[in-house]
Amino acid sequence: xxxxxxxxxxxxxxxxxxxxxxxxxxxxxxxxxxxxxxxxxxxxxxxxxxxxxxxxxxxxxxxxxxxxxxxxxxxxxxxxxxxxxxxxxxxxxxxxxxxxxxxxxxxxxxxxxxxxxxxxxxxxxxxx
Numbered sequence: 001x002x003x004x005x006x007x008x009x010x011x012x013x014x015x016x017x018x019x020x021x022x023x024x025x026x027x028x029x030x031x032x033x034x035x036x037x038x039x040x041x042x043x044x045x046x047x048x049x050x051x052x053x054x055x056x057x058x059x060x061x062x063x064x065x066x067x068x069x070x071x072x073x074x075x076x077x078x079x080x081x082x083x084x085x086x087x088x089x090x091x092x093x094x095x096x097x098x099x100x101x102x103x104x105x106x107x108x109x110x111x112x113x114x115x116x117x118x119x120x121x122x123x124x125x126x127x128x
Contacts, residue, residue: 007082038096
């Protein structure tokens, strides 16, 4: 499957991602989390987060084919971003040339209680 490439910062998908990065309310409504950086994206994937899109900077050492093979990301999810599109979205310098939009993880208190993880509760009181 051919991987989509976006060069224009005026592309509707790029505009949507930029809005999600800057407006928490829009992220909540859309049910997404925006993640920037190779280590952070890897952690999200290992934690079972579901990617909507994973974008790599076109021409970087980290290729979309590498991500497809290494992380098992379907081609329909991968996007290569050219200069203006990348520049509009990349917030941090030296970010390893990867950005991702994930479905926001959903966890209820009931699901946490049913899991093997133990919950602890602390109460803090003012000193006497």
